[in-house]
Amino acid sequence: MNSFSLLVFGCQMNVQDGDRLRTHLLGRGMAELPPEEADLVLLVTCSIRAKAEDKVLSLLGRLDRRFRSRGRPAVVVAGCMAQRMGASLFSRFSCVRALLSPRLLGRVEDLLESLASGERLLLLHEGRDELFEISCPPLARENPVRAYLTVAHGCDNFCTYCVVPYVRGSFRSRPPEAVLEEAKALLSSGARLLCLVGQNVTAYGRDLGVSFEGLLLSVSSLEGPFWLSFTTCHPRDTSPRLFEAMAESPRAMRAINLPVQSGSDEVLRRMGRGYTREDFLRLVRLFRSTLGEMACATSDVIVGFPGETEEDFERTLDLLERAQLDMVHSAAFSPRPGTAAARMEGELPEEVKRRRLNELNALQRSISLRRNRAYVGREVVVLLEEMAPKGGGRLQGRTHTDKPVVVEGDPGALGRFALVAVRRAGSFTLYGDIIRLVEDEELEELRYGTIV
Secondary structure: OOEEEEEEOOOHHHHHHHHHHHHHHHHOOOEEOOOOOOOEEEEEEOOOOHHHHHHHHHHHHHHHHHHHHHOOOEEEEEEHHHHHHOOHHHHHOOOEEEEEOOOOHHHHHHHHHHHHHOOOEEEOOOOOOOOOOOOOOOOOOOOOOEEEEEOEEOOOOOOOOOOHHHHHOOOEEOOHHHHHHHHHHHHHOOOOEEEEEOOOHHHOOOOOOOOHHHHHHHHHOOOOOOEEEEEOOOHHHOOHHHHHHHHHOOOEOOEEEOOOEOOOHHHHHHHOOOOOHHHHHHHHHHHHHHHOOOOEEEEEEEEOOOOOOHHHHHHHHHHHHHHOOOEEEEEEOOOOOOOOHHHOOOOOOHHHHHHHHHHHHHHHHHHHHHHHHOOOOOEEEEEEEEEOOOOOOOEEEEEOOOOEEEEOOOHHHOOOEEEEEEEEEOOOOEEEEEEEEEOHHHOOOOHHHOOO
């Protein structure tokens, strides 16, 4: 096979896995082409909700029809869906020639050898501890300005609604030396935003006798004009030491994602989250008191968990009012096979889930707009990352508080820092004008764009 197409679905971990696979395949001389032209289509998939899987299954149906009529492309399903659904994908789709676990990406050469021979290959981890990393750093990135850097694999939390521990295996931290060496390679390749990723970065290092706070400070001490972020945290494992480390490093973005999932203590108990609503609210207050009121706190919320009452839901709305979060990634509960929540009584009707989701989103949009309006009239440093989606040729970047900003500008400025005057705010995006580009040597003088 001489060409491939890579399609990524889901979280930042999947984006990073896809970038590693792309780097490896390009390194062995394969050409990256659109799906309709490639010999091989590689899907990096997500199982977090049924909707994510349905999207991939629909695509597989279309690819299968093409394979039956033309004999190509061969399809590899990698990631969480491969591990969860296994060989059933072989029986459903003739085009699927191999399955690749997210913990076995390092066996990509075995996969390519099997494809060349015409045999199907099942590469799934059999034990939760099995791990074979792909060695190359993600240098051939979809977004050359932003680089995701895995610091840990897997998860051991087993929240009752979540399939991740079953499909991504046990938690294992990468050695800090390996993380630092990869960070240097990514910065040398042109990355200006490093994002440290893991299912729970705040648990990093407990299996190695080190801490995430120490790793954050080590990475932020590297040379070069860059910002540093991370995702995601578990509120139970997040301590004031993390906020203090962020404050100590001007490169660390003033932003954090703390997935609360519910504002009801009873629902949190049945989710197996290990904290209360007041624990969460205390963390948000401490985060902003340490890093400033403009610091960006985002979260994730599930509505319609089995047995969630109207009172439970109202407690979630009340939590959002109290926390004044900058953004919330919300979803209706989706039962995942094999999880404890999928077996719980009290499954709610879909129309109830939709109503609650719409009500929550409407409230959060108003809160987000209120938070964003505080930027109007300010001058902020923005990292220009990419062309704005549906932006009519405009550029999109991020503030040091991780706020999306859309501006008019020359695409040649992508990868540069700019001083921007914010003119207008929406619920999700700021809009402004570039005053001037910021030279790399100015960043330290500007405290890397920290908003005070």
